[in-house]
Amino acid sequence: MSVLIFIDTAEGHVKKVSHEVLSYGAKVAEQLGTTAEAIVLGAVSDDLASLGKYGVKKIHHVANDTLNNLDAQVYTKVIAQVAAACNAKLIIFSNNLNGKAIAPRLSVRMKAGLVAGAVALPDTSNGFVVRKNVFSGKAFANIAVSTDIKIIALNPNAFQVITGEGIAEVVPFSASVDAPKVKVTAVNKTSGEIVLTEAEIVVSAGRGLKGPENWGMVEELAKTLHAATACSRPVADAHWRPHNEHVGQTGYAIAPNLYIAIGISGAIQHLAGVNRSKVIVVINKDPEAPFFKAADYGIVGDAFEVIPKFTEAIRKLKGVA
Amino acid sequence: MKILVCISKTPDTTAKIAFTDNNTKFDVNGVQWIINPYDEWYALVKAIELKEADASTTIHLVTVGTADAEPIIRKALALGGDEAIRVNADSHDSFYIASQIAEVAKQGGYDLVLTGKETIDYNGSSIGGMVAELLDLPYISLATKFELVGGNATITREIEGGEEVNEVALPAVVSAQKGMAEARIPNMRGIMAARTKPLKVTEPSAADPMTTVTGFGLPPAKAGVKLVAADNVEELVRLLHEEAKAI
Numbered sequence: 269m270s271v272l273i274f275i276d277t278a279e280g281h282v283k284k285v286s287h288e289v290l291s292y293g294a295k296v297a298e299q300l301g302t303t304a305e306a307i308v309l310g311a312v313s314d315d316l317a318s319l320g321k322y323g324v325k326k327i328h329h330v331a332n333d334t335l336n337n338l339d340a341q342v343y344t345k346v347i348a349q350v351a352a353a354c355n356a357k358l359i360i361f362s363n364n365l366n367g368k369a370i371a372p373r374l375s376v377r378m379k380a381g382l383v384a385g386a387v388a389l390p391d392t393s394n395g396f397v398v399r400k401n402v403f404s405g406k407a408f409a410n411i412a413v414s415t416d417i418k419i420i421a422l423n424p425n426a427f428q429v430i431t432g433e434g435i436a437e438v439v440p441f442s443a444s445v446d447a448p449k450v451k452v453t454a455v456n457k458t459s460g461e462i463v464l465t466e467a468e469i470v471v472s473a474g475r476g477l478k479g480p481e482n483w484g485m486v487e488e489l490a491k492t493l494h495a496a497t498a499c500s501r502p503v504a505d506a507h508w509r510p511h512n513e514h515v516g517q518t519g520y521a522i523a524p525n526l527y528i529a530i531g532i533s534g535a536i537q538h539l540a541g542v543n544r545s546k547v548i549v550v551i552n553k554d555p556e557a558p559f560f561k562a563a564d565y566g567i568v569g570d571a572f573e574v575i576p577k578f579t580e581a582i583r584k585l586k587g588v589a
Numbered sequence: 590m591k592i593l594v595c596i597s598k599t600p601d602t603t604a605k606i607a608f609t610d611n612n613t614k615f616d617v618n619g620v621q622w623i624i625n626p627y628d629e630w631y632a633l634v635k636a637i638e639l640k641e642a643d644a645s646t647t648i649h650l651v652t653v654g655t656a657d658a659e660p661i662i663r664k665a666l667a668l669g670g671d672e673a674i675r676v677n678a679d680s681h682d683s684f685y686i687a688s689q690i691a692e693v694a695k696q697g698g699y700d701l702v703l704t705g706k707e708t709i710d711y712n713g714s715s716i717g718g719m720v721a722e723l724l725d726l727p728y729i730s731l732a733t734k735f736e737l738v739g740g741n742a743t744i745t746r747e748i749e750g751g752e753e754v755n756e757v758a759l760p761a762v763v764s765a766q767k768g769m770a771e772a773r774i775p776n777m778r779g780i781m782a783a784r785t786k787p788l789k790v791t792e793p794s795a796a797d798p799m800t801t802v803t804g805f806g807l808p809p810a811k812a813g814v815k816l817v818a819a820d821n822v823e824e825l826v827r828l829l830h831e832e833a834k835a836i
């Protein structure tokens with residue numbers, strides 16, 4: 269018996285969320301008195317053995333080039349083979365974009381109950397119960413899984429990475445791999461920028477900024493903080509900012525360590541996408557803005573005056589003139 | 590082309606979230622129900638656009654739910670769609686719901702099954718993938734664009750920090766999100782037509798749920814906001830650094 273953790277990669281590199289699921293999986297394995305193993309698919313250029321520092325003992329590597337791109341159907345069959353070979357009773361994914369594509373399929377294939385969007389370690393004191401976010405982060409539900417094999421898809425940023433000592437044993441696994449039906453014809457990356465859904469700090473602005481010409485200072489603040497930029501929905505709808513910055517109920521749901529909201533009123537649909545952030549700072553000229561109720565720190569003031577001072581103060585803190 | 594669009598009913602985005610029966614049930618008191626935004630704005634409208642481009646397209650809607658889902662499915666029919674199927678069941682288990690949808694899909698022989706990105710109440714983002722596996726079809730998740738080129742679809746899906754263009758032969762299952770289409774409002778003609786469009790009710794097929802909800806809870810309330818004067822931004826930076834340890 270084992271806990272099997274899916275290591276998600278992009279262009280041969282292990283994604284940051286994989287460190288979270290490895291730490292989480294190792295912790296659950298410890299709780300269940302079993303070992304944590306992992307699976308990685310396709311060509312990988314990072315050093316896999318060093319991932320042992322997150323508590324994983326063994327990594328099954330299916331280094332078949334067909335698996336360099338995601339085809340959820342093909343991936344599912346390969347993961348099922350590895351899971352059967354190592355007698356996995358629990359399989360762990362990140363509830364990130366690829367996790368959402370694969371975990372539900374695997375759940376059907378392995379008749380394994382899935383908890384998608386888990387935010388805590390399972391409670392195994394009485395059955396197997398996992399807490400997940402529901403109502404777009406406005407509440408949580410406890411989900412009991414009744415199948416023999418179980419799958420958890422852990423929300424990004426919901427579990428602290430635990431780093432220890434250790435080297436994982438990396439073993440090649442030769443799986444039978446179907447020909448993919450999905451052909452990847454192009455990959456377009458928003459170059460060089462910090463990925464919004466993975467960012468530790470996010471600087472977000474709304475209609476209070478008045479127009480796209482005023483975003484320079486927002487970007488400057490973000491750059492100083494090494495943060496990603498985001499925006500409210502009307503801002504994306506008006507094409508002041510690209511759609512991939514829109515956060516909220518109908519945009520991205522994010523959970524950074526720090527979310528700075530400037531000139532955003534804090535409508536419930538906006539909060540639904542950001543209320544899992546650890547620390548929220550609100551800058552708004554209206555003291556009655558609903559966002560202040562969800563904030564940890566706030567400044568009632570004019571964005572155009574506060575932002576440059578904010579950037580300046582951070583530069584000072586970081587010792588850059 | 591035959592398209593099946595999966596429609597779910599969710600509480601309005603501004604609904605008050607509360608629980609009853611010792612925190613085991615969602616409090617539906619005073620809740621307004623809507624079509625799940627992703628299903629309506631993106632999956633359904635995309636299907637309608639495909640029909641507008643090719644009039645021989647038929648659109649069927651499916652919902653797994655009790656009779657109180659009918660106003661929702663009528664509203665979806667008012668936006669577009671030729672007929673609807675309601676599988677008469679009440680479940681929150683994704684596998685159970687997916688099994689019902691897969692059964693409907695098998696009967697209908699669809700070229701394309703569209704779901705929304707996720708339900709805004711349950712947030713599973715799971716039904717599409719499960720349906721695809723049950724039907725042994727390719728699944729493109731979280732699609733932002735969809736184009737037909739002959740019997741093939743060119744689909745753009747979101748990846749971390751960008752997007753990926755996929756090509757796949759139909760039939761396939763696709764989950765839709767922002768970018769796929771622009772939200773529409775039903776017009777009077779659509780509303781009138783929806784009254785007479787067929788809405789078939791079927792009984793569920795056998796499927797064993799894999800999960801149950803044992804209870805709900807609300808996240809701990811915030812301690813309250815700490816306000817800093819606008820002319821003292823250094824103090825905010827100090828607090829973020831020393832107290833919150835966030836920068």
Ligand SMILES: Cc1cc2nc3c(=O)[nH]c(=O)nc-3n(C[C@H](O)[C@H](O)[C@H](O)COP(=O)(O)OP(=O)(O)OC[C@H]3O[C@@H](n4cnc5c(N)ncnc54)[C@H](O)[C@@H]3O)c2cc1C
Nearest residue numbers: 474475476500501516517518531532533535537553554571
């Ligand atoms: C079904 C549905 C889904 C939705 N999904 C989303 C979603 O995913 N994401 C989302 O963001 N919205 C969403 N919305 C829209 C949401 O309800 C709000 O309309 C939206 O979030 C408001 O954006 P805003 O705060 O930028 O603009 P506004 O509400 O116009 O607020 C602007 C704020 O800026 C402040 N301000 C103005 N000038 C200044 C200044 N000089 N300095 C400082 N502050 C200033 C004002 O006091 C105000 O609080 C959705 C709505 C619906 C119905």
Ligand SMILES: Nc1ncnc2c1ncn2[C@@H]1O[C@H](COP(=O)(O)O)[C@@H](O)[C@H]1O
Nearest residue numbers: 595597653704705707708713714715716
């Ligand atoms: N009860 C249901 N009936 C029909 N379709 C549903 C139902 N529940 C979910 N779906 C579809 O599956 C998508 C994903 O739902 P979920 O996996 O619950 O987040 C939704 O956007 C709908 O398109």
